[in-house]
Amino acid sequence: MAGIGFELRKLMARDTLTGVARAYLYAGLISSGPMILSCFGILIIGTLSFTVVIPTVLITQFQVSVTYMIAFSLIVTGPLQLSFTRFVSDRLYEQRDDLVLPNYRAIQLVCSAVSGTIGILAMSFGFDATPLAYRLLMIAGFVIASNIWIAVIFLSSIKQYRQVLWSFAIGYSAVVGLALGLNHYGLTGLLGGFVAGHALLFLCLSTIVHRQYPGSRYISFEVFNRRLMYPSLAWVGLMFNLGVWIDKFVFWFSDVTGTRVVGWFHASVIYDIPVFLAYVCVMPAMAAFLVRIEADFAGYYDAFYDAVRTGATLQRINAMRDMMVRSVRTGLAEIVKVQIVVVLLMLAFGALLLGALHISSLYLPLLLVDVIAASLQVLLLGLFNVMFYLDTRRDVLRLATFFIVLNAVLTMVSIRLGPAAYGYGFAAALLIATILAIRALDARFATLEYETYMLQ
Incomplete structure (x- = not known):
């Protein structure tokens, strides 16, 4: 995310209200990515389609289908996301920009093959009663969504943010517009509009990528070289994404x-809607996290190692070590302050x-718990990000693995x-994981100079 941090620091350096507002706007939209925007789009599509789509159960089937598409695409691409980010960062540091695009294409090819195979297998069992068009759209949408995650990770190194944000605006406007325009065709129409809008978004993102980076070769598979791939990062990506979704599966x-x-897709009416709304509500916290961690911590991190x-x-x-610690504390405190305001507004x-949204007010207590839980998830992401800077991958992997088990067990409890306890399992698991991450990070900062000099 160094490129994003550079741009945010440039905007914040203007020291004007407009510059700060633009920095937070960029940070909020970029950090939110397709996941939260998809949640928001799903809610809008469902709400505005109630008077058109009959029976309304088709709307529920659409929302559940898209939720599974997003969940499994995140989990399947999790092993590729962080390892590919590290590969790109290393190649850019070595000034070997020509290797980036060929390996990006290799990642796309493998991602498409794996997600396509999983999609075909998933649609081959239990969906005989659904139209063929539905099954084909689910497979295509799953492949496209998986590639979007890879493209978003890749774009963390691109500084053409105005074009990136325009891509998001065009893509999600198309998602909502096409889904609403085709909703009179029922489930297939809603899903077709959603998939077509995501295809347009992926096309826009891929265009930016191909214009930004040269490539002497069309495709290269160096990214899958074990020496360059960092398997621990692949495991972290898988474990964390699985941990975030395990309570939903339960x-x-x-x-x-x-x-x-629909098919073997299950849903929980009492749990799903508050979770969707909660993730929409954490956009301010994600913006605060990205601005403070990437704009402040990254600068002091560079200054510390430059001094060494x-x-x-x-x-x-x-002094630089102390400023790193202070910037982390300030960033986490700002996330807490922002989300306290969000909770009070809720x-x-x-x-x-x-x-x-035509939802019963009985969901309000669960919504508040889920907003707090989602805020803790942003805190945990912020801590993990700092730990990645300090190259404590094994600590992150242990925490992510523990989070999966803890979230599953506490959710079942x-x-x-x-019903009065619903949501508290997810929140408690995140709270415990966040506390453990803070303790691990404190221990790392306490021995930073020793490990920097003595363990090289």
């Missing part, structure tokens, strides 16, 4: 909270928001305790 397939919707490499005084090195206006 609710979906529980006999108490889950119901079958150039033989600066111990006082200078310690307390004041949550019932009105749910009413505008919350279901046994009854």
Whole structure:
């Protein structure tokens, strides 16, 4: 994310209200990515289609189908996301820009083959009653969504942010517009509009990528060289994405909270809607995280290691270390402050928001818990990001693995305790994981100078 940090620091350096506002706008949209925007788009499409799509169960089938598409595309591409980001960063550091695009194409090819195979297998069992067009659209949408995640990760190194944001604006306007324009065709129309809009978004992102980077070869598979791939990063990507979704799977397939919707896709009406809204509500926190961590921490991180490499005084090195720690604390505190405001707004206006979406106000307590949980997830992401800077990949992997187990177990306990406890399992798992990540990061900062000099 160094390129993003560079751009944000440039905007913040203008020291004007417009510059700060633009920095937070860029950060919010870029950090949110297709996942949160997809959640927002799904809610809009469903809300505006209730008077057109009959029976309304088709809307539920569409929303559930797209949710599974997003969930599994994130999990399947998780092993590629972080490892590819590290590969790109290393190649750019070596000034071997010509290797970036050929390996990006290799990642795309493998991603398309794997996701396409999984999509075909998934649609081959339990979906005989659905139209063929539905199954084909699900396979195509799954492949496109998987490639979008790779493109978004790749774009973390691109500085043409205005074009990136225009791509998001065009893509998601098309997603909503086409889905609403085709909603009179029922489930197939809604899904077709969604997939077509995502295809347009992916085309826009790919165009930017191919214009930005040269390539002497068309395709290269160096990214899959074990020496360059960092398997631990691949495992972190898989574990963290699985950990984030495991509580949803538990609710979906529980006999108490889950119901079958289409094929073998299950959903939990009581749990899914508040979670969707909660992820939309964390956009301000994600913007604050990206601005403070990437714009402030990254600068002090570079200054610390520059001081080490150039033989600066111990006082200078310690000062830069202290500024790194302070910037992390400030960033995490800002995330907490922003989300406290969001929670208070939900307390004041949550019932009105749910009413505008034709959702019962009985969902409000669960919505508040999920907003807090999603805020903790942003905190955990921020801590993981700092730990990646400090190259503590094994600590992150252990925490991500522990988070999966903790989230699954506590979610099952919350279901046994009854509706009043729903959501608390996810929130408690994130709280415990966040506390452990803070302790691990404190320990790393306490020995940073020793490990920098003595363990090289």
